[in-house]
Amino acid sequence: MREMGSRMETAAGAGLEARARSGVEPFEEFYRRSFTGMTRLARVLVDDMEDATEVVQEAFARMLPRYDRISADRVDAYLRATVLNGCRRFIRREVLSRRHRPRSVQHAHLGADHVLDAIRRLPAPQRDVVLLRFYLDLSEAEIAQTLEIRPGTVKSRLHRALLTLREVLG
Amino acid sequence: MNVRHEDLETRLASAMRDAARGGDEPAPNWAGVQRLAHRNRVRRVSTLAACSVLVAVLATAFTLRLGNGPARVPEAAAPPADATVTRPVLEACQALSATEFDVAAMPNSEVFADAKRGSATTVARAGRLPDVAIAGDGLVALRPANASVQGREALLQSLAAGRNWLRYERADGSVGEIVARGLADDELVTLATRLETGTGPIPRNLVSLGPVGPIHVAQSACAQRSTDPFMVTAMSGDVAGRLAYALDVLTVSSVRDEGRSTIVTNGASSGPPAVRQASEAEWRDLVAAGGTGTITSPTTAPR
16 A cells, blocks of 8 residues: 555656656745745835745745646746735735734834835735836736736836825825 | 936835845745645645535535425435435545545455444455455555565564554565554454464454455555645445445544544445445444355454
8 A cells, every 4th residue: 555655646746747857947946946036025015034934935835736737937927926915915914913903103113114115005916016127127028927917007007106106205 | 206217216126125135034944835835735625624514514404404494305306315424534535636546456355344343444355365454443454475574573573663564575576564553452463463374264353244346445645745644545345235435544633533434335336435424234234244255264254
């Protein structure tokens, strides 16, 4: 039975192995290559490095079982989208939890990151576009692929976000 | 509107890069990702199992016409009894992808009921070579007579070392194991001693249900993954004119099951069985129908 189990284990991992054999980067290597960049990306949105790490780890864990089904030219975009979605979930949880606990004002931080605060206060769709455009320097086409929206939508979201930011930061 | 376009973009990029790089950056934790992925999978299976249980409960309640309203289902349309009692772990098992399982057929098998343990245990043994026996509350693999290790002595050594398993090499070079769970040491040793010869009597508490056709044994692929806390072993075969389906599940934290799940159906022998726990009466019938013969052991009737 153990042997049979070993055969099945092999079968279960056959997708990933086949992917590795066909020259596609194994998931572990993909993880080690992308981890730091994605942690920094998440850090911009969730502020705390520990929280950012948690979001990114969860994103990789969600991606792991699907990795062999994602085409090679889409894995980076898929990962970025997964991380952004994870950040969004995290922020939503944080907002909800803050409603149920007393707010503590940390005066030392007031105004220190007002540009960042303005970005974080943008609606999530606009915030994601700003982040991908100005932090990751992605083209509009790459942003459209990551968020699975049309390039025209990217332009309009970016335009509206910049208008808002100009007003806030002006 | 007094911020110029380029200035604003520069400020945005700069603020985000500063925020991204502040503080100590953690190192990648690959093991952590694997743990999380496993946890997600277990949660998914648990959720599916919980949903299945809920559906089964609702179906049962509807069938039993709980509540004060008039019965809406005529007697003739009531679902068969097999569908009314389901086991969460079996639902979880069925919810698993087909790729999670591998199925092997054991020809010339013989099935035993453990009278001492009541209705919850079945032991199946490959008849031609006493190589594998599956107990509902444990997996017992026994070496063939021409294996290179003396099974009983090796098993005794293994038990003395505090282990409940024994790995051994078969004559063809493949590796087998004896794994005991829920069996007392002396029972296991007795079983190993008697079955390894292929001629000796088996313990008196094991009642032969007679020879059966090929038994299909399935084991979940996750059984060998060290990160997965559970394994599912299932077997099915034609036993005494019925389709028997035994399922053994090792710890699934959120799906309560003690193992030792023996399910017998009266249905057709094709397709997924409509499964349920055998009733005591059915099990007694099954035991009574057995004991008619054996392939490998001359004394399998109750003594």
